[in-house]
Amino acid sequence: MTSLLESITHPRQLHGLTREQLTELAAEIRQRIVDVVSHNGGHLAPSLGVVELTLAMLSVFDLEQDRLIWDVGHQCYAYKLLTGRRDRFDSLRTLGGISGFPRRDESPFDHFGVGHSSTSISAALGMAMARDLKGERHHVLAVIGDGALTAGEAFEGLNLAGHMARRLIVVLNDNEMSISSNVGALSLILSRTFSSQWVRKSRQEVLRFLRSIPHIGEKLAIYAQRGEWSFKSFFTPGMLFEALHFTYIGPVDGHDIPSLQKHLQMAASVEDGPVLLHVRTIKGKGYAPAENNPTKFHGVGSFLPETGLPVASKKHFPSFTQVFGQTLVELGEQDPSIVAITAAMPEGTGTSLFRERFPERFVDTGICEQHAVTFAAGLATQGFKPVVAIYSTFLQRSYDQVVHDVCLQHLPVTFCIDRAGLVGEDGATHHGMFDIAYLRPIPGIHLLAPRDENMLRHALVTALSLNAPCALRYPRGVGFGVELEPLHTLALGKGEIMLEGERIAILACGNRVHPALEAAVAIREKLGFSPLVFDPIWIKPLPADQICAIAQRVDVLFFVEDSVLAGGFSSAVLELLADASLLSGKHVHRLGIPDTFVEHGTQLELREMVGLRGHCIAQSVFALWDELAKGKA
């Protein structure tokens, strides 16, 4: 049997398909998504949930004219399959393959690049204004999840959209889930439903009542009848959006293609301002393991498609995240002032363990990194010890809050920055490359880069003992399998010589210390002497005395960091040494992330690419050593 999906070469072909054909296509798309994600990993449940919505939008709108922005973009797999990337879909999230998120440089149908949440309404409104200024007529759509709608930026977008009153369609993809269950008062409003029978009955009663008012009654009834949806909005979540000057349509069954098409057309017909189309979907729809456990299947590694069980992994050791989560619980047992805070990532950050043990001292703020930080600052003013666990890339959102609300007021907030460094398959939007560079200049902050799981535990207990702002950064993935020691605090601003040596010093930070030690073995074998390997442990305050002493002992300084070179750890050390006039005559070589956005691939591939693996470090040392030898010859 020929596949319908294989016959789609342009999304406009969907306009001519029957209801049955679209339903058949939905099944084929689901199958293809499950097949590919079971190999490559990816955002399965979000993508499965919007298959019908994607088909309906593509069959109603002309995406060569109209603009469509997916919020976060992790749900775009069906869209990619239907907009020219079917043949490359097997390469999803792999090195050199297509991205897991929409990207403007990947397809003309990807109208806006995304990865971080809650940007869609703002971007769509900008596009709507541009359209109007240019005198064009196309539609602009933003598709935003109920999780993404919890963020401030989404509300800022709604607020201005209601004020500007431009033609704009916001499709709310409501599956009652963020990664975990959605949180906040908004989610309670969204789940407010009344049976349509109840709405119809009430509608008739209200109309009868309005008509009975002398003189103006008939007019009032006409206003009330203006649209069933706007009437319904009094009794449904629409109240909120109507108050923001949106026309509210819905809720609509997000798996009923004809109904979606009808309501999308209705939304497209509204001329006088923005519309919010409320669509109810089931996360993971059509694949039982994902429907049954949408949190686990939000983002997954490889799994067996028949069962949904993970493919046996080579993971031998617990991840940094798990070690952090367990240690936080251990510390929470001893110290009732510890409060754990996450911004919609309880599982991802390991704070779900704390939530289970101390529900009253755990807060999931929703996708609200800015609020999470200021909220923590508030707790800290009252004698609590908030631990804010946020991925490096998402903490970028709360930079001002870290500066203004925490550090400027010297508040003891501990930032646990997971996914620091190259994260792998999620790619450019998700690498935690910048945290050292953006935190280092803030007065009063302490910054630790634990090299392994043991040091992560010590770093956490140290941070909580400081009574000052402190951040610790640690990477995605498994640790190095070191034996866990009893917890102890670390001496402030003291690093550790990991290996004594001569001539060359390798200053490696965080998760690059063990690979540097690996490189040192190869260097000793090949060059006949051992380099010195130093772990600063602290990026701020730097172990200045130790670093200056090392610089006086060797001629070659080698730096290794899983971070941008611009403003990162090596920059900090070079500033220190330049200020101390200790750089003259030194040969300096820096390994880290160059001044470019790094694409997607496995963590190993990407680390290899930028030269951060043990053997790459050794190769770089050999290359420099050869060059120096040539220079002397």
Ligand SMILES: Cc1ncc(C[n+]2csc(CCOP(=O)(O)OP(=O)(O)O)c2C)c(N)n1
């Ligand atoms: C600023 C930011 N914080 C956190 C995330 C991580 N994240 C990705 S998807 C997601 C949940 C989104 O929920 P929703 O918008 O409802 O979409 P769904 O996955 O349920 O379809 C989160 C928290 C992110 N992408 N961006």
